[in-house]
Amino acid sequence: MFSVLVAYFLLLVSDATVVLDVNTTVGESTVLPCNLAVPATIGLRNLRFSWQDERKYVLYSFNRGRERPEYVNGLYRGRVTAFPRDMIVGNISVTLQNITLEDNQKVFQAYAAVLDSGGTGGYILPLREICQITLHVAVAYERINLAVNEDTRTAVCTHRGFPKPLLTWRLQNLSDPQHFLDARDVHTTAVQDPQDHLYSIRSTADISGGPYRSIICLIHNPTLNVTLNTTHILNKGGAERSLPGRTAVLILAAVVLNLS
Ligand SMILES: *[C@@H]1O[C@H](CO)[C@@H](O)[C@H](O)[C@H]1NC(C)=O
Ligand SMILES: *[C@@H]1O[C@H](CO)[C@@H](O)[C@H](O)[C@H]1NC(C)=O
Ligand SMILES: *[C@@H]1O[C@H](CO)[C@@H](O)[C@H](O)[C@H]1NC(C)=O
Ligand SMILES: *[C@@H]1O[C@H](CO)[C@@H](O)[C@H](O)[C@H]1NC(C)=O
Ligand SMILES: *[C@@H]1O[C@H](CO)[C@@H](O)[C@H](O)[C@H]1NC(C)=O
Ligand SMILES: *[C@@H]1O[C@H](CO)[C@@H](O)[C@H](O)[C@H]1NC(C)=O
Numbered sequence: 321m322f323s324v325l326v327a328y329f330l331l332l333v334s335d336a337t338v339v340l341d342v343n344t345t346v347g348e349s350t351v352l353p354c355n356l357a358v359p360a361t362i363g364l365r366n367l368r369f370s371w372q373d374e375r376k377y378v379l380y381s382f383n384r385g386r387e388r389p390e391y392v393n394g395l396y397r398g399r400v401t402a403f404p405r406d407m408i409v410g411n412i413s414v415t416l417q418n419i420t421l422e423d424n425q426k427v428f429q430a431y432a433a434v435l436d437s438g439g440t441g442g443y444i445l446p447l448r449e450i451c452q453i454t455l456h457v458a459v460a461y462e463r464i465n466l467a468v469n470e471d472t473r474t475a476v477c478t479h480r481g482f483p484k485p486l487l488t489w490r491l492q493n494l495s496d497p498q499h500f501l502d503a504r505d506v507h508t509t510a511v512q513d514p515q516d517h518l519y520s521i522r523s524t525a526d527i528s529g530g531p532y533r534s535i536i537c538l539i540h541n542p543t544l545n546v547t548l549n550t551t552h553i554l555n556k557g558g559a560e561r562s563l564p565g566r567t568a569v570l571i572l573a574a575v576v577l578n579l580s
Contacts, residue, residue, distance in 0.1 A: 337449045343456040343543050346482075349417040354430040354451035356410035358444075362434055364404065368447070369412045369432035371400070379428065380414050382407075384435070412450070421482065421517050424457035458482060458543035459518060464550040466537045473528040475503070475552065477537035484510050484519045486540040494531040494554075504529065527554070 344350040352371065364385045371379040377393035380400045392400070399417045406413065412432055416423070433447035459482040468475045479485055489503035505526035510519045527535055532554050540547045 338451045340451065340453045341456060342453050343458065343545075344419055345544065346419055346421060346457055346459050348419050349415055350419060350455070351413050351415050352428055352430075352451075352453050352455075353413045354411075354453075356412060356432055356434070356445065356450060358410040358434060361408045362410065362444075363437055364407055366435040366437050366444070367407060367412075367432070368435070369430060369450075371414055371428055371430050374427040374429075379416065382412075416455075419455075419457055421457055421459070423455055424483075426455050428453045428455065456483075456543045458541055460544075461539070461541065461546070461548050464537055464539055464548060466535075466550045466552050468527070468535060468552045468554070470527075470555055473526065475525045475527055475535050475537070476522065477525070477539075477550070478520070478522045479539050480513075480518045480520050481539065481541060482518050483541070483543055484512075485521050486542060487521055487523045488538045488540070489523070489525045490536040490538065491527065491530070492533040492536065494533045497533055500536075501529070501532075503527065503535070530554075 338354070340353065342350055342352065356369075366384065368383050370381040370391070373379065373395075377395055378391045379393070379396040380402055381388040381391040382402060387402070389397070396416075400414050401417070402414045403411060412430055416428075428451075429449055430451040430453075431447060432445070432450050433443055434445040436442040436444055462480055465478045466475065467477075475489070477487060477489070479487070487508055489506060490500040491503055493499040493501065503525035506523060508521065508523035510521045512519050521539075523537070525535070534551050534553045536549050536551045538547055538549045
């Protein structure tokens with residue numbers, strides 16, 4: 321499954337270095353994009369480039385037509401591939417595979433030089449930093465749990481995710497279903513698991529206003545820029561539980577997992 325959720329976000333372009341953010345998901349592969357501005361196609365025998373992280377550990381090294389795996393740090397061995405067919409037009413992108421949370425917030429730098437094809441030992445492009453990419457890694461969503469107690473008029477929403485999810489509540493007006501209100505009296509806590517680094521978020525909301533048709537818990541992942549929601553259809557309309565003429569119908573919680 322190659323459903324990589326990648327976002328290339330241009331932050332700053334200077335003469336010296338292109339600075340980018342790349343957002344991706346644990347377990348995926350992602351391209352670290354980088355292009356040399358070269359006037360024409362270049363001979364691979366004249367190209368030198370390498371990628372390293374902020375600790376100077378080498379991901380990939382290419383010198384005058386040959387890959388140099390002996391320079392690659394064990395952290396990246398077998399995880400990085402380049403594109404020799406694209407290199408001749410100055411595309412020195414590489415693919416990083418098997419992304420883990422250990423890769424989150426790493427800063428990858430690409431350095432390159434193009435030698436003069438005349439064999440003079442001179443440079444068309446002297447060695448310099450071409451690209452700097454900050455990698456943001458998220459964990460794909462797990463389910464949201466939403467439990468509602470209509471007698472105590474409270475709703476509890478829980479979720480585990482990375483990075484720290486942003487949780488919001490919406491209450492749907494019973495008589496005006498197009499209209500949503502923010503829940504009042506919300507208490508949200510987030511605790512990070514030291515083992516797997518996931519955040520456990522738990523939020524309680526007061527649903528004593530109303531009457532409401534449903535309550536929705538929304539979870540936003542800032543790295544993937546995706547919002548997931550779960551809806552609970554309120555059986556008794558929240559506060560107005562004893563409205564005359566309304567039959568207590570058991571409505572099962574409609575759980576809508578939005579993965580789009
Ligand atoms: C990458 O992940 C695949 C599938 O999970 C696995 O088979 C492979 O050994 C991993 N490669 C590396 C270098 O970690
Ligand atoms: C560079 O090559 C990679 C791998 O083929 C490709 O994904 C990317 O679009 C290329 N970039 C440009 C600007 O051509
Ligand atoms: C729900 O909508 C109705 C009709 O627009 C409005 O009168 C009522 O105040 C709304 N209820 C809440 C709790 O906002
Ligand atoms: C990428 O992730 C970072 C960190 O969570 C976030 O600030 C940024 O907005 C994300 N970029 C996009 C395009 O979603
Ligand atoms: C997140 O996605 C929304 C649309 O779903 C878009 O309007 C917004 O610009 C995106 N944010 C970032 C940081 O890319
Ligand atoms: C919840 O997700 C559904 C399914 O994608 C979407 O249609 C709906 O607009 C979302 N609700 C809110 C309040 O964002």
